Amino acid sequence: MHHKFLTTSVTILSGSLRIFKLILSLIAGIILFSTIAFVTIYFYFARGLPDIRSLEDYKPPVLGQVYSDDGTEIGEFWTECRIFLPYEKIPKRVIQAFVASEDSRFWEHKGVDMRSIARAFVKNLKAGDIRQGGSTITQQITRSILLTPERTMTRKIKEAILATRIERTLDKEQIVTLYLNQIFLGNRAYGIGAAARNYFHKTVSQMNLAETALIAGMPSAPMLFSPLSHPEEARQRQMHVLNRMVEEDIITEDEKKNALNEKLTIYAAGVDKDMTMPEAAYFVEHVRRLVKERYGDDVLYHKGLKIHSTMNVDMQRAAYKAVRHGVEKLDRRQGWRGPIEHVDPNDILKRAEHIAKELLIKQNGGKITWPADKSERPTDVIEFVPDTKYKAIVTGGRDGETQIAVGNVNTVIAKPDPKDDRAFAPAGKNLKAGDVVWVRRTEKGDFVLAQEPLVQSALFSMDPHTADVKAMIGGYDFAKSEFNRATQALRQPGSAFKPFVYSAGLDKGYTYNTSILDAPTIYVVGRGQTWSPKNYGGGHKGPTPFRNALVFSRNVPTVKIVADIGTHYLAAYCRKLGLTSPIDKYLSMALGANSVYLSEMVPAYTTFLNEGVYKTPIFIRKIEDAKGNVLEEVKEGSEAKGEGREQEFISKPRNAGEIEMRTDLFDEGKLWIEKDKLVLSDLELKTLYGNEIPPGHVITPQTAYLMVNLLKGVVEGGTGTRVRALGKPAAGKTGTTNDETDTWFNGFVPDLSAGVWVGYDEIKKIGSGETGGHTAAPIFLEYMIEATKDMEPKDFKPPEGFPVGRIATLTGGSAILGSRIGLEEYAERGGADRAGEFFEEDLEASRGTSEYDAPAPSAPRRESFDESGY
Secondary structure, three states: OHHHHHHHHHHHHHHHHHHHHHHHHHHHHHHHHHHHHHHHHHHHHHOOOOOHHHHHHOOOOEOEEEEOOOOOEEEEEOOOEEOOOOHHHOOHHHHHHHHHHHOOOOOOOOOOOHHHHHHHHHHHHHHOOOOOOOOOHHHHHHHHHHOOOOOOHHHHHHHHHHHHHHHHHOOHHHHHHHHHHHOEOOOOEEOHHHHHHHHHOOOHHHOOHHHHHHHHOOOOOOOOOOOOOOHHHHHHHHHHHHHHHHHOOOOOHHHHHHHHOOOEEEEOOOOHHHHOOHHHHHHHHHHHHHHHHHHOHHHHHHEOOEEEEOOOHHHHHHHHHHHHHHHHHHHHHOOOOOOOEEOOHHHHHHHHHHHHHHHHHHHHOOEEEEOOOOOOOOOOOOOOOOOOEEEEEEEEEEOOEEEEEEOOEEEEEOOOOOOOOOOOOOHHHHOOOOEEEEEEEOOOOOEEEEOOOOOEEEEEEEOOOOOEEEEEEOOOOOOOOOOOOOOOOOEOOHHHHHHHHHHHHHOOOOOOOOEEEEOOOOEEEOOOEEEOOOOOOOOOOEEEEHHHHHHOOOHHHHHHHHHHHOHHHHHHHHHHOOOOOOOOOOHHHHHOOOOEOHHHHHHHHHHHHOOOOOOOOEOEEEEEOOOOOEEEEOOOOOOOOOOOOOOOOOOOOEOHHHOOEOHHHHHHHHHHHHHHOOOOOHHHHHHHHEOOOOOOOOOOHHHHHHHHHHHHHHHHHOOOHHHHHHOOOOEEEEEEOHHHOEEEEEEEEOOEEEEEEEEOOOOOOOOOOOOHHHHHHHHHHHHHHHHOOOOOOOOOOOOOOOOHHHHHHOOOOOOEOOOOOOHHHHHHOOOOOOOOOOOOOOOOEOOOOOOEOOOOOOOHHHHOOOOOOO
């Protein structure tokens, strides 16, 4: 019995062991299978995933910023509006709000939170589809940076794999920093820095609790929870975030209540160009072009550049106002062109309400108060700004007055001053009910008839000492035309070109007292054609001193100077002064037949002010990357300047044997000589590039000061006398093309230079009597009055040792005996022999007409040269 019991026990034990082994084997098999399956699945989904280590070096697209010379932000460049903030600059409460709302166990989990996944699984199961993801902040980073955003099981698995990798590679501070800088929060904002700026016009550190809770509720659905498009949903999310912060003991119940009672001002953001300072739009756009050319789109829009420009905010605003005032005054002189449109008198009230709505939207700039109180009526008060245009509709007329509705304000059109507004005076009498017109608010508070100008203008201004461009306006309205007429428009300068002729003449041996016969002159041009230059207003002055010929802008003497010094020599001379636009070598170039850029005319004039030193305009002083590393910098004082031996001032031309070539200047000149196919004598080469010109200079200080004095005479008693109203010593030159299609004024005071162009984009007459002195000079004057108001009034200082007492008898500083081209020397150089090869570029010996012949100004562009003299 005992034996039987033992046998039975052994059998049972043996069976149990077999079962246990079977179970162990089964468990081991399951584990092995699961491991293999897990590894297989892991490697299947992990295959081709991004290398997570790259996140340590990940640099999200960050907006580039442009600053003025005093550090004021004036513009931005971006495709994703993001202001990157390091961890230490993110307020603790902002981090707490996002963590409480999006991932309360962020600081504990390792990238994947199983509790959140389980909760989401149950909710999705009940819903029958995927409604909730349960993603952690780390998983949201993988979705935003590395993966696509679609909701699928495959993407969720990959998301979990990457999240665990991130947690092993980065610490929590790095992860939350990436998250808060990467997420899209609506209103064109990527990251909390941009969200604070775009929604509230604040920095992150300036946000209050209500604002913080509002944007912390947006990550999961930024469009749905936007206060701009869905204010009620946004309110619910704000309450959710505040409740979560109370539950996590981050804030108190009282703080929550106070936040919910807070009224917020919220702004709708535009694209990067909408962030530009309106007055600086052309300047910022030019900077954009420069940086794009140097670094490309990716660096420009994505790498967080800090671009320190040379623009001065006050001067730029002064330029903006001067151009607009000048263009509007010119437009009024041209007369009123009629109403914008006409509506049926029965629709006047409806149209008035529409105009009022447009004005309110523009006035508020997309700004709202949130949350809105339904019991409050939105404000309908339009705040009219003086010197600003508004649309209005004519509602009727009574007692000789034209009644209008400007938005929701009923008023009348004030009568224009018959003296100042002669062309506009009759306009009000012809208006009828239903006419939609422009009106301008005056300083007195009334409204006068206005219109949108068709004419354009440009202004370019630079500091002569540093070459910094302080202000630039490229047109009347950047929003309507981004074409920059200061840097991109080739226009004929008319008499504004003459200073280059006279400077070149001084260096060929002319003096102030050189007499030039102002008399009818005929030039044979082409084959059988003739050209006779005319003075403005006709008539001739007879023997005319060189100085008076420029001061009073006489055309015939100017053409004679060019005929004497040679068009090839003049072209080479202009190249030294920085002109890069095409130059056709015709006698008509004397009167500004070749088109130029305003942005090259101003530095050319500034060369006179700088004692003969040409300085390339500088728009950007320094560019830094997002980490503050300097990519490029033009340090103060590093721009071109004169240097070297003390200048000796000559009273008469030197012998050619005493002059040697200045190699550096000649090497630069040779490039243009070859490109322009210039034929220059040895004497001309030494005049242009000889060592009489000090190192760092392109012309001598003697020639430069002679020109400053001449141009000062233009303002004091010549064609530029309007500028005397500045009340400070000034110099400059007017310019008007034939038929008044382009008007100019280029000039300077000792510490600032500027140029102004006025005209239509197409070549057409501006108006009768619209000359440079009448049209462009007033814009220059208005700008200079404001731009130089804090500058000390001072006269132009001659170079040290300059013989002021003998100024009338001085030639240019690089003049050489025998350098002026006489007929005999011209013939010796092959002028007649080369006529067949360069027929339209060279002068031929004249028989029975005048001293020289000129090529025919046959092309339309050349026919429009300046014969106005102004």
